[in-house]
Amino acid sequence: MVNRKTMLTMVGLILTVVFAPEIFAQSTIEYYALKKYRKWGIVAGPILYDRAVLEPQYGDYTFDNKPMWGFNAGFEYDFYPDKKWSFITGFIVALEPVYKVRVNIKKEDVYSHFEEDVLTLDEKYYAMTSFSAPILLRLNLQISKRIFVNFRTGLKAMYFPDGSASLSWTFHNEDETEAREVFGLRVESPYNWFQGSFVIGTGCSYATKKLLFKANMIYVMNFQNAMDGEYLFDNMFVSARSRGYYKLSGNYLGLVFSASLAKKKDKW
Amino acid sequence: MVKKSGLLKTMVGIFLTIIITSGVYAQADKEYYTLKKYRKWGLVAGPALYNRAEIYRQYGDYTFENKPMLGFNAGFEYDFYPDRKWSFITGLVIALEPVYNVHYHIKIEDIYSHFEEDLIDSFTSYSMSSFSTPILIRLNIQMKEKVFISFLSGFKVKFFPPYEALLIYSISNEDNTESREIFGLNLHSHDNLFHGSFVIGSGISIAMKKVLLKTNFIYVMNFQNTFEGEYQFGNLLTSPPTRGDYELSGNYLGLVFTVSLAKRKDK
Numbered sequence: 001m002v003n004r005k006t007m008l009t010m011v012g013l014i015l016t017v018v019f020a021p022e023i024f025a026q027s028t029i030e031y032y033a034l035k036k037y038r039k040w041g042i043v044a045g046p047i048l049y050d051r052a053v054l055e056p057q058y059g060d061y062t063f064d065n066k067p068m069w070g071f072n073a074g075f076e077y078d079f080y081p082d083k084k085w086s087f088i089t090g091f092i093v094a095l096e097p098v099y100k101v102r103v104n105i106k107k108e109d110v111y112s113h114f115e116e117d118v119l120t121l122d123e124k125y126y127a128m129t130s131f132s133a134p135i136l137l138r139l140n141l142q143i144s145k146r147i148f149v150n151f152r153t154g155l156k157a158m159y160f161p162d163g164s165a166s167l168s169w170t171f172h173n174e175d176e177t178e179a180r181e182v183f184g185l186r187v188e189s190p191y192n193w194f195q196g197s198f199v200i201g202t203g204c205s206y207a208t209k210k211l212l213f214k215a216n217m218i219y220v221m222n223f224q225n226a227m228d229g230e231y232l233f234d235n236m237f238v239s240a241r242s243r244g245y246y247k248l249s250g251n252y253l254g255l256v257f258s259a260s261l262a263k264k265k266d267k268w
Numbered sequence: 269m270v271k272k273s274g275l276l277k278t279m280v281g282i283f284l285t286i287i288i289t290s291g292v293y294a295q296a297d298k299e300y301y302t303l304k305k306y307r308k309w310g311l312v313a314g315p316a317l318y319n320r321a322e323i324y325r326q327y328g329d330y331t332f333e334n335k336p337m338l339g340f341n342a343g344f345e346y347d348f349y350p351d352r353k354w355s356f357i358t359g360l361v362i363a364l365e366p367v368y369n370v371h372y373h374i375k376i377e378d379i380y381s382h383f384e385e386d387l388i389d390s391f392t393s394y395s396m397s398s399f400s401t402p403i404l405i406r407l408n409i410q411m412k413e414k415v416f417i418s419f420l421s422g423f424k425v426k427f428f429p430p431y432e433a434l435l436i437y438s439i440s441n442e443d444n445t446e447s448r449e450i451f452g453l454n455l456h457s458h459d460n461l462f463h464g465s466f467v468i469g470s471g472i473s474i475a476m477k478k479v480l481l482k483t484n485f486i487y488v489m490n491f492q493n494t495f496e497g498e499y500q501f502g503n504l505l506t507s508p509p510t511r512g513d514y515e516l517s518g519n520y521l522g523l524v525f526t527v528s529l530a531k532r533k534d535k
Binding site: 079085089137154155156157190192193194195196223224225 | 466
Protein backbone atom coordinates (compact mmCIF):
# COMPACT_ATOMS: atom_id res chain seq x y z
CA MET A 1 0.00 0.00 0.00
CA VAL A 2 2.79 2.35 0.95
CA ASN A 3 4.70 1.36 -2.17
CA ARG A 4 1.77 2.26 -4.39
CA LYS A 5 1.41 5.62 -2.68
CA THR A 6 5.13 6.26 -3.00
CA MET A 7 5.03 5.30 -6.64
CA LEU A 8 2.13 7.66 -7.38
CA THR A 9 3.78 10.52 -5.54
CA MET A 10 7.12 10.00 -7.23
CA VAL A 11 5.46 9.85 -10.65
CA GLY A 12 3.80 13.14 -9.80
CA LEU A 13 7.06 14.70 -8.69
CA ILE A 14 8.79 13.60 -11.84
CA LEU A 15 5.97 15.16 -13.85
CA THR A 16 6.31 18.35 -11.87
CA VAL A 17 10.06 18.72 -11.92
CA VAL A 18 11.25 17.22 -15.16
CA PHE A 19 8.47 16.81 -17.65
CA ALA A 20 6.62 20.07 -17.21
CA PRO A 21 9.61 22.45 -17.49
CA GLU A 22 10.78 20.61 -20.62
CA ILE A 23 7.45 21.08 -22.33
CA PHE A 24 7.18 24.58 -20.97
CA ALA A 25 10.45 25.50 -22.58
CA GLN A 26 8.98 24.67 -25.97
CA SER A 27 6.32 27.34 -26.06
CA THR A 28 4.79 30.28 -24.29
CA ILE A 29 1.56 30.32 -26.29
CA GLU A 30 -1.05 32.87 -25.31
CA TYR A 31 -4.79 32.39 -25.83
CA TYR A 32 -6.56 35.55 -26.86
CA ALA A 33 -9.94 34.09 -25.86
CA LEU A 34 -8.79 34.00 -22.21
CA LYS A 35 -7.34 37.50 -21.98
CA LYS A 36 -10.56 39.09 -20.84
CA TYR A 37 -10.96 37.11 -17.60
CA ARG A 38 -9.81 38.06 -14.13
CA LYS A 39 -6.98 36.19 -12.43
CA TRP A 40 -9.07 35.53 -9.34
CA GLY A 41 -11.73 32.83 -9.31
CA ILE A 42 -14.14 31.28 -6.86
CA VAL A 43 -13.67 27.55 -6.25
CA ALA A 44 -16.10 24.97 -4.86
CA GLY A 45 -16.92 21.30 -5.25
CA PRO A 46 -17.46 17.90 -3.64
CA ILE A 47 -14.65 15.56 -2.66
CA LEU A 48 -14.55 11.85 -1.90
CA TYR A 49 -12.01 10.75 0.72
CA ASP A 50 -10.39 7.33 0.50
CA ARG A 51 -11.66 4.83 3.04
CA ALA A 52 -9.57 4.20 6.17
CA VAL A 53 -7.34 1.15 6.33
CA LEU A 54 -7.19 -1.27 9.28
CA GLU A 55 -4.11 -3.21 10.37
CA PRO A 56 -5.33 -6.00 12.70
CA GLN A 57 -2.85 -7.03 15.41
CA TYR A 58 -4.76 -9.95 16.89
CA GLY A 59 -8.29 -11.36 17.07
CA ASP A 60 -10.93 -12.16 14.43
CA TYR A 61 -13.21 -9.17 14.73
CA THR A 62 -12.89 -6.25 12.36
CA PHE A 63 -15.15 -3.55 10.87
CA ASP A 64 -15.88 -1.80 7.59
CA ASN A 65 -14.64 1.67 6.70
CA LYS A 66 -16.49 3.59 4.00
CA PRO A 67 -15.31 6.41 1.75
CA MET A 68 -16.49 9.81 3.02
CA TRP A 69 -17.86 12.84 1.25
CA GLY A 70 -16.54 16.31 1.92
CA PHE A 71 -16.24 19.64 0.15
CA ASN A 72 -13.66 22.16 -1.08
CA ALA A 73 -14.45 25.86 -1.25
CA GLY A 74 -12.38 29.01 -1.56
CA PHE A 75 -10.65 31.03 -4.20
CA GLU A 76 -7.77 30.59 -6.63
CA TYR A 77 -5.37 32.97 -8.35
CA ASP A 78 -4.09 32.05 -11.81
CA PHE A 79 -0.94 34.07 -12.52
CA TYR A 80 -1.26 33.85 -16.32
CA PRO A 81 -4.85 32.83 -17.16
CA ASP A 82 -4.27 33.53 -20.87
CA LYS A 83 -1.06 31.53 -21.22
CA LYS A 84 -0.50 27.92 -22.05
CA TRP A 85 1.60 27.46 -18.92
CA SER A 86 0.79 29.14 -15.66
CA PHE A 87 0.81 28.81 -11.89
CA ILE A 88 -2.11 28.74 -9.55
CA THR A 89 -2.27 29.50 -5.86
CA GLY A 90 -5.22 30.24 -3.60
CA PHE A 91 -6.94 29.50 -0.36
CA ILE A 92 -9.19 26.48 0.18
CA VAL A 93 -11.43 25.43 3.04
CA ALA A 94 -12.23 21.71 3.32
CA LEU A 95 -14.27 19.53 5.63
CA GLU A 96 -11.95 16.89 7.12
CA PRO A 97 -13.18 13.33 7.78
CA VAL A 98 -12.42 11.28 10.89
CA TYR A 99 -14.32 8.01 10.48
CA LYS A 100 -17.26 6.39 8.75
CA VAL A 101 -17.62 2.88 10.10
CA ARG A 102 -20.00 -0.04 10.04
CA VAL A 103 -19.43 -2.37 13.00
CA ASN A 104 -21.14 -5.77 13.22
CA ILE A 105 -21.33 -7.76 16.46
CA LYS A 106 -22.58 -11.33 16.52
CA LYS A 107 -25.60 -12.20 18.65
CA GLU A 108 -23.70 -14.73 20.79
CA ASP A 109 -21.22 -12.04 21.89
CA VAL A 110 -23.78 -9.80 23.60
CA TYR A 111 -26.53 -10.15 26.18
CA SER A 112 -29.16 -12.77 25.37
CA HIS A 113 -32.12 -10.41 25.15
CA PHE A 114 -30.94 -9.07 21.75
CA GLU A 115 -32.93 -10.88 19.07
CA GLU A 116 -31.05 -9.91 15.86
CA ASP A 117 -28.45 -12.34 14.50
CA VAL A 118 -26.06 -9.46 13.88
CA LEU A 119 -26.11 -6.08 15.61
CA THR A 120 -24.91 -3.21 13.44
CA LEU A 121 -23.53 0.22 14.31
CA ASP A 122 -23.22 2.85 11.54
CA GLU A 123 -21.40 6.01 12.56
CA LYS A 124 -19.58 8.83 10.82
CA TYR A 125 -17.75 11.86 12.12
CA TYR A 126 -16.08 14.90 10.61
CA ALA A 127 -13.40 17.05 12.27
CA MET A 128 -13.10 20.80 12.02
CA THR A 129 -12.50 22.35 8.63
CA SER A 130 -8.94 22.66 7.33
CA PHE A 131 -7.43 25.61 5.50
CA SER A 132 -5.00 25.02 2.69
CA ALA A 133 -2.92 26.85 0.10
CA PRO A 134 -1.78 25.12 -3.10
CA ILE A 135 0.99 26.11 -5.51
CA LEU A 136 0.18 24.35 -8.77
CA LEU A 137 1.72 24.24 -12.22
CA ARG A 138 -1.05 24.43 -14.87
CA LEU A 139 -1.00 23.54 -18.58
CA ASN A 140 -3.86 24.79 -20.79
CA LEU A 141 -4.57 23.34 -24.27
CA GLN A 142 -7.12 24.86 -26.62
CA ILE A 143 -9.58 22.33 -28.03
CA SER A 144 -12.06 24.67 -29.71
CA LYS A 145 -12.61 28.41 -29.73
CA ARG A 146 -14.08 28.49 -26.23
CA ILE A 147 -13.05 25.14 -24.78
CA PHE A 148 -9.71 24.33 -23.15
CA VAL A 149 -8.35 21.19 -21.50
CA ASN A 150 -6.02 21.68 -18.58
CA PHE A 151 -3.62 19.61 -16.49
CA ARG A 152 -2.31 20.65 -13.11
CA THR A 153 0.20 19.35 -10.59
CA GLY A 154 1.92 20.76 -7.51
CA LEU A 155 2.05 20.96 -3.74
CA LYS A 156 -0.40 22.00 -1.07
CA ALA A 157 0.09 23.04 2.54
CA MET A 158 -2.83 22.42 4.89
CA TYR A 159 -3.38 24.07 8.27
CA PHE A 160 -5.00 21.43 10.47
CA PRO A 161 -4.23 21.63 14.22
CA ASP A 162 -3.88 18.36 16.10
CA GLY A 163 -6.96 16.81 17.66
CA SER A 164 -8.43 13.49 18.72
CA ALA A 165 -11.75 11.67 18.53
CA SER A 166 -13.19 8.48 19.97
CA LEU A 167 -16.15 6.19 19.39
CA SER A 168 -17.41 3.44 21.67
CA TRP A 169 -20.32 0.98 21.59
CA THR A 170 -21.71 -0.26 24.88
CA PHE A 171 -24.41 -2.90 25.51
CA HIS A 172 -26.59 -3.16 28.60
CA ASN A 173 -28.26 -6.22 30.01
CA GLU A 174 -32.05 -6.45 29.95
CA ASP A 175 -32.67 -4.76 33.33
CA GLU A 176 -29.83 -2.26 32.76
CA THR A 177 -27.90 -3.25 35.87
CA GLU A 178 -24.77 -4.14 33.90
CA ALA A 179 -22.99 -2.68 30.84
CA ARG A 180 -20.22 -3.92 28.55
CA GLU A 181 -18.22 -1.76 26.16
CA VAL A 182 -17.60 -4.11 23.25
CA PHE A 183 -16.11 -1.73 20.70
CA GLY A 184 -13.85 1.29 20.94
CA LEU A 185 -12.06 3.40 18.35
CA ARG A 186 -9.65 6.18 19.25
CA VAL A 187 -7.98 8.31 16.59
CA GLU A 188 -5.78 11.39 16.54
CA SER A 189 -4.37 13.69 13.90
CA PRO A 190 -0.60 14.37 13.66
CA TYR A 191 1.06 16.64 16.20
CA ASN A 192 2.22 19.11 13.55
CA TRP A 193 -0.18 21.89 12.59
CA PHE A 194 0.75 22.01 8.91
CA GLN A 195 0.61 19.05 6.58
CA GLY A 196 1.89 18.77 3.05
CA SER A 197 0.35 17.01 0.09
CA PHE A 198 0.86 16.40 -3.56
CA VAL A 199 -1.88 17.47 -6.02
CA ILE A 200 -2.54 16.20 -9.53
CA GLY A 201 -5.55 16.86 -11.73
CA THR A 202 -7.14 17.50 -15.08
CA GLY A 203 -10.23 19.25 -16.37
CA CYS A 204 -11.74 21.59 -18.91
CA SER A 205 -12.52 25.30 -19.15
CA TYR A 206 -15.40 26.90 -21.00
CA ALA A 207 -15.18 30.59 -21.87
CA THR A 208 -18.58 32.26 -21.84
CA LYS A 209 -19.30 35.94 -22.42
CA LYS A 210 -19.12 37.01 -18.78
CA LEU A 211 -17.53 34.03 -17.09
CA LEU A 212 -14.67 31.56 -17.45
CA PHE A 213 -16.01 28.30 -16.08
CA LYS A 214 -13.62 25.48 -15.13
CA ALA A 215 -14.34 21.92 -13.96
CA ASN A 216 -11.39 19.83 -12.72
CA MET A 217 -10.92 16.40 -11.24
CA ILE A 218 -8.06 16.45 -8.75
CA TYR A 219 -6.45 13.79 -6.61
CA VAL A 220 -4.72 14.89 -3.41
CA MET A 221 -2.16 12.63 -1.73
CA ASN A 222 -1.04 13.59 1.76
CA PHE A 223 2.57 13.10 2.82
CA GLN A 224 1.38 11.74 6.16
CA ASN A 225 -1.89 10.17 7.36
CA ALA A 226 -4.61 12.65 8.34
CA MET A 227 -5.66 10.37 11.25
CA ASP A 228 -4.00 7.48 13.06
CA GLY A 229 -5.43 5.43 15.88
CA GLU A 230 -6.43 2.04 17.21
CA TYR A 231 -9.54 -0.05 17.69
CA LEU A 232 -10.49 -2.69 20.23
CA PHE A 233 -13.25 -5.33 20.43
CA ASP A 234 -13.49 -6.60 23.98
CA ASN A 235 -15.81 -7.85 26.77
CA MET A 236 -17.63 -10.19 24.39
CA PHE A 237 -19.34 -13.36 25.66
CA VAL A 238 -17.83 -15.85 23.18
CA SER A 239 -15.26 -14.24 20.87
CA ALA A 240 -11.75 -13.35 21.96
CA ARG A 241 -10.46 -9.79 22.12
CA SER A 242 -9.45 -8.14 18.83
CA ARG A 243 -7.17 -5.19 18.45
CA GLY A 244 -5.60 -3.26 15.58
CA TYR A 245 -4.53 0.04 14.09
CA TYR A 246 -6.65 2.53 12.14
CA LYS A 247 -5.12 4.70 9.42
CA LEU A 248 -6.93 7.36 7.44
CA SER A 249 -4.70 8.82 4.72
CA GLY A 250 -6.96 11.81 4.08
CA ASN A 251 -6.25 11.37 0.35
CA TYR A 252 -9.18 12.41 -1.79
CA LEU A 253 -10.63 12.66 -5.26
CA GLY A 254 -12.15 16.10 -5.76
CA LEU A 255 -14.39 17.63 -8.39
CA VAL A 256 -13.48 21.31 -8.39
CA PHE A 257 -15.61 23.92 -10.13
CA SER A 258 -14.22 27.40 -10.48
CA ALA A 259 -15.56 30.58 -12.03
CA SER A 260 -13.64 33.73 -13.00
CA LEU A 261 -15.49 36.84 -14.05
CA ALA A 262 -14.65 38.78 -17.20
CA LYS A 263 -12.89 42.11 -16.58
CA LYS A 264 -14.76 45.31 -17.20
CA LYS A 265 -14.24 46.35 -20.81
CA ASP A 266 -12.08 49.36 -20.01
CA LYS A 267 -9.56 47.09 -18.28
CA TRP A 268 -8.46 45.16 -21.36
CA MET B 269 6.30 28.70 22.93
CA VAL B 270 8.46 27.05 20.31
CA LYS B 271 5.44 25.64 18.56
CA LYS B 272 3.54 28.92 18.59
CA SER B 273 6.55 30.81 17.25
CA GLY B 274 6.99 28.29 14.43
CA LEU B 275 3.31 28.43 13.63
CA LEU B 276 3.32 32.20 13.53
CA LYS B 277 6.30 32.31 11.20
CA THR B 278 4.74 29.75 8.88
CA MET B 279 1.39 31.52 8.79
CA VAL B 280 3.09 34.84 8.10
CA GLY B 281 5.00 33.14 5.30
CA ILE B 282 1.91 31.60 3.77
CA PHE B 283 0.10 34.90 4.06
CA LEU B 284 3.00 36.61 2.29
CA THR B 285 3.04 33.97 -0.41
CA ILE B 286 -0.64 34.05 -1.21
CA ILE B 287 -1.84 37.55 -0.56
CA ILE B 288 1.06 39.96 -0.92
CA THR B 289 2.77 38.36 -3.87
CA SER B 290 -0.47 37.84 -5.74
CA GLY B 291 -1.51 41.40 -5.12
CA VAL B 292 1.81 42.94 -6.06
CA TYR B 293 2.17 40.63 -9.00
CA ALA B 294 -1.03 41.96 -10.49
CA GLN B 295 0.63 45.38 -10.81
CA ALA B 296 3.41 44.50 -13.22
CA ASP B 297 4.66 41.89 -15.67
CA LYS B 298 8.00 43.65 -16.07
CA GLU B 299 10.78 42.04 -18.11
CA TYR B 300 14.52 42.66 -17.68
CA TYR B 301 16.41 42.68 -20.95
CA THR B 302 19.73 42.05 -19.16
CA LEU B 303 18.48 38.63 -17.99
CA LYS B 304 17.16 37.41 -21.33
CA LYS B 305 20.44 35.83 -22.35
CA TYR B 306 20.66 33.29 -19.50
CA ARG B 307 19.44 29.72 -19.45
CA LYS B 308 16.50 28.67 -17.30
CA TRP B 309 18.48 25.84 -15.71
CA GLY B 310 21.02 26.56 -13.00
CA LEU B 311 23.31 24.64 -10.70
CA VAL B 312 22.67 25.11 -6.99
CA ALA B 313 24.99 24.53 -4.02
CA GLY B 314 25.68 25.94 -0.60
CA PRO B 315 25.97 25.34 3.13
CA ALA B 316 23.01 24.98 5.49
CA LEU B 317 22.92 25.64 9.23
CA TYR B 318 20.32 23.50 11.00
CA ASN B 319 18.61 24.74 14.15
CA ARG B 320 19.70 23.08 17.38
CA ALA B 321 17.46 20.31 18.75
CA GLU B 322 15.10 21.02 21.66
CA ILE B 323 14.89 18.82 24.73
CA TYR B 324 11.99 18.58 27.19
CA ARG B 325 13.01 17.07 30.54
CA GLN B 326 10.41 14.76 32.10
CA TYR B 327 12.23 14.07 35.39
CA GLY B 328 15.72 14.23 36.90
CA ASP B 329 18.35 16.97 37.05
CA TYR B 330 20.76 16.06 34.23
CA THR B 331 20.59 17.71 30.87
CA PHE B 332 22.79 18.13 27.81
CA GLU B 333 23.44 20.74 25.21
CA ASN B 334 22.40 20.56 21.57
CA LYS B 335 24.40 22.58 19.06
CA PRO B 336 23.41 23.81 15.59
CA MET B 337 24.68 21.55 12.78
CA LEU B 338 26.17 22.36 9.42
CA GLY B 339 24.95 20.63 6.29
CA PHE B 340 24.83 21.31 2.57
CA ASN B 341 22.39 21.77 -0.28
CA ALA B 342 23.27 20.85 -3.87
CA GLY B 343 21.32 20.27 -7.05
CA PHE B 344 19.73 22.21 -9.85
CA GLU B 345 16.90 24.66 -10.29
CA TYR B 346 14.64 25.72 -13.15
CA ASP B 347 13.45 29.32 -13.32
CA PHE B 348 10.40 29.50 -15.58
CA TYR B 349 10.79 33.19 -16.44
CA PRO B 350 14.38 34.24 -15.57
CA ASP B 351 13.94 37.59 -17.36
CA ARG B 352 10.70 38.59 -15.64
CA LYS B 353 10.05 40.45 -12.44
CA TRP B 354 7.86 37.60 -11.20
CA SER B 355 8.65 33.99 -11.85
CA PHE B 356 8.47 30.47 -10.48
CA ILE B 357 11.30 28.18 -9.56
CA THR B 358 11.39 24.42 -9.18
CA GLY B 359 14.27 21.93 -9.13
CA LEU B 360 15.84 19.02 -7.33
CA VAL B 361 18.04 19.48 -4.28
CA ILE B 362 20.08 16.98 -2.27
CA ALA B 363 20.78 17.78 1.38
CA LEU B 364 22.68 16.14 4.20
CA GLU B 365 20.25 15.60 7.08
CA PRO B 366 21.41 16.04 10.69
CA VAL B 367 20.46 13.71 13.54
CA TYR B 368 22.22 15.02 16.64
CA ASN B 369 25.10 17.18 17.85
CA VAL B 370 25.12 16.66 21.59
CA HIS B 371 27.49 17.90 24.30
CA TYR B 372 27.11 16.49 27.79
CA HIS B 373 28.76 16.85 31.15
CA ILE B 374 28.69 14.07 33.78
CA LYS B 375 29.83 14.98 37.29
CA ILE B 376 32.80 13.13 38.76
CA GLU B 377 30.77 11.78 41.67
CA ASP B 378 28.44 9.94 39.25
CA ILE B 379 31.17 7.90 37.54
CA TYR B 380 33.77 5.35 38.64
CA SER B 381 36.38 6.57 41.04
CA HIS B 382 39.31 6.18 38.65
CA PHE B 383 38.02 9.14 36.64
CA GLU B 384 39.95 12.17 37.83
CA GLU B 385 37.61 14.87 36.56
CA ASP B 386 34.09 15.45 35.22
CA LEU B 387 33.31 13.56 32.06
CA ILE B 388 32.71 15.96 29.16
CA ASP B 389 32.08 14.62 25.70
CA SER B 390 30.30 15.37 22.43
CA PHE B 391 28.91 13.36 19.52
CA THR B 392 27.64 14.31 16.08
CA SER B 393 25.70 12.22 13.61
CA TYR B 394 24.16 12.76 10.17
CA SER B 395 21.66 10.48 8.48
CA MET B 396 21.31 9.67 4.80
CA SER B 397 20.84 12.48 2.28
CA SER B 398 17.38 13.74 1.48
CA PHE B 399 16.02 14.68 -1.96
CA SER B 400 13.68 17.60 -2.26
CA THR B 401 11.76 19.61 -4.82
CA PRO B 402 10.74 23.21 -4.17
CA ILE B 403 7.98 25.17 -5.87
CA LEU B 404 8.81 28.81 -5.22
CA ILE B 405 7.44 32.17 -6.27
CA ARG B 406 10.30 34.58 -7.06
CA LEU B 407 10.29 38.38 -7.25
CA ASN B 408 13.26 40.08 -8.97
CA ILE B 409 13.95 43.80 -8.55
CA GLN B 410 16.64 45.55 -10.60
CA MET B 411 19.04 47.65 -8.52
CA LYS B 412 21.71 48.44 -11.17
CA GLU B 413 22.16 47.39 -14.76
CA LYS B 414 23.60 44.02 -13.78
CA VAL B 415 22.51 43.68 -10.16
CA PHE B 416 19.14 42.37 -9.00
CA ILE B 417 17.62 41.67 -5.59
CA SER B 418 15.32 38.69 -5.31
CA PHE B 419 12.74 37.45 -2.80
CA LEU B 420 11.58 33.83 -2.68
CA SER B 421 8.67 32.10 -1.01
CA GLY B 422 6.91 28.75 -1.47
CA PHE B 423 6.76 25.09 -0.52
CA LYS B 424 9.17 22.18 -0.67
CA VAL B 425 8.56 18.45 -0.64
CA LYS B 426 11.35 16.25 0.72
CA PHE B 427 11.82 12.53 0.15
CA PHE B 428 13.22 11.18 3.41
CA PRO B 429 12.39 7.53 4.27
CA PRO B 430 11.99 6.51 7.93
CA TYR B 431 15.31 6.37 9.76
CA GLU B 432 16.35 5.38 13.27
CA ALA B 433 19.40 6.43 15.26
CA LEU B 434 20.72 5.33 18.62
CA LEU B 435 23.49 6.82 20.72
CA ILE B 436 24.61 4.91 23.83
CA TYR B 437 27.48 5.96 26.05
CA SER B 438 28.92 3.45 28.52
CA ILE B 439 31.78 3.70 31.00
CA SER B 440 33.80 0.87 32.53
CA ASN B 441 35.48 0.54 35.89
CA GLU B 442 39.26 0.60 36.16
CA ASP B 443 39.84 -3.14 35.62
CA ASN B 444 37.11 -3.43 32.95
CA THR B 445 35.08 -5.99 34.92
CA GLU B 446 31.96 -3.82 35.06
CA SER B 447 30.37 -1.29 32.74
CA ARG B 448 27.49 1.12 33.07
CA GLU B 449 25.37 2.65 30.33
CA ILE B 450 25.07 6.20 31.60
CA PHE B 451 23.58 8.05 28.61
CA GLY B 452 21.24 6.98 25.82
CA LEU B 453 19.52 8.83 23.01
CA ASN B 454 16.97 6.94 20.90
CA LEU B 455 15.65 8.76 17.82
CA HIS B 456 13.43 8.09 14.83
CA SER B 457 12.12 10.06 11.88
CA HIS B 458 8.47 9.87 10.84
CA ASP B 459 6.79 6.95 9.08
CA ASN B 460 5.85 9.01 6.05
CA LEU B 461 8.27 9.02 3.13
CA PHE B 462 7.60 12.64 2.14
CA HIS B 463 7.89 15.74 4.31
CA GLY B 464 6.54 19.18 3.51
CA SER B 465 8.10 22.52 4.38
CA PHE B 466 7.73 26.22 3.88
CA VAL B 467 10.58 28.19 2.25
CA ILE B 468 11.29 31.90 2.44
CA GLY B 469 14.39 33.74 1.27
CA SER B 470 16.10 36.71 -0.23
CA GLY B 471 19.30 37.39 -2.16
CA ILE B 472 21.17 39.09 -4.92
CA SER B 473 21.88 38.23 -8.58
CA ILE B 474 24.81 39.50 -10.61
CA ALA B 475 24.62 39.27 -14.38
CA MET B 476 28.09 38.55 -15.76
CA LYS B 477 29.17 38.01 -19.32
CA LYS B 478 28.90 34.22 -19.31
CA VAL B 479 27.03 33.39 -16.14
CA LEU B 480 24.22 34.67 -13.96
CA LEU B 481 25.40 34.28 -10.35
CA LYS B 482 22.76 34.29 -7.64
CA THR B 483 23.33 34.25 -3.90
CA ASN B 484 20.31 33.70 -1.66
CA PHE B 485 19.72 33.25 2.02
CA ILE B 486 16.79 30.91 2.58
CA TYR B 487 15.03 29.73 5.71
CA VAL B 488 13.26 26.36 5.54
CA MET B 489 10.57 25.51 8.10
CA ASN B 490 9.38 21.91 8.17
CA PHE B 491 5.74 21.10 8.79
CA GLN B 492 6.82 18.28 11.12
CA ASN B 493 9.97 17.52 13.11
CA THR B 494 12.65 15.63 11.19
CA PHE B 495 13.61 13.58 14.25
CA GLU B 496 11.90 12.83 17.55
CA GLY B 497 12.87 10.57 20.40
CA GLU B 498 13.91 10.39 24.00
CA TYR B 499 17.05 10.56 26.09
CA GLN B 500 18.02 9.05 29.41
CA PHE B 501 20.79 9.43 31.96
CA GLY B 502 20.89 6.38 34.22
CA ASN B 503 23.08 4.04 36.30
CA LEU B 504 24.81 7.05 37.85
CA LEU B 505 26.59 6.45 41.17
CA THR B 506 25.00 9.39 42.99
CA SER B 507 22.37 11.23 40.93
CA PRO B 508 18.92 9.77 40.20
CA PRO B 509 17.95 8.92 36.57
CA THR B 510 16.94 11.67 34.17
CA ARG B 511 14.63 11.24 31.23
CA GLY B 512 13.19 13.54 28.57
CA ASP B 513 12.05 14.04 25.00
CA TYR B 514 14.19 15.17 22.07
CA GLU B 515 12.88 17.08 19.04
CA LEU B 516 14.88 18.17 16.02
CA SER B 517 12.79 20.38 13.74
CA GLY B 518 15.16 20.10 10.78
CA ASN B 519 14.56 23.81 10.08
CA TYR B 520 17.60 25.49 8.60
CA LEU B 521 19.14 28.66 7.33
CA GLY B 522 20.79 28.08 3.96
CA LEU B 523 23.18 30.07 1.84
CA VAL B 524 22.41 29.06 -1.74
CA PHE B 525 24.68 29.88 -4.67
CA THR B 526 23.19 29.40 -8.13
CA VAL B 527 24.94 29.60 -11.48
CA SER B 528 23.05 29.82 -14.78
CA LEU B 529 25.03 29.88 -18.00
CA ALA B 530 24.40 32.37 -20.79
CA LYS B 531 22.77 30.88 -23.89
CA ARG B 532 24.83 30.49 -27.03
CA LYS B 533 24.49 33.52 -29.24
CA ASP B 534 22.72 31.68 -32.08
CA LYS B 535 19.89 30.88 -29.67
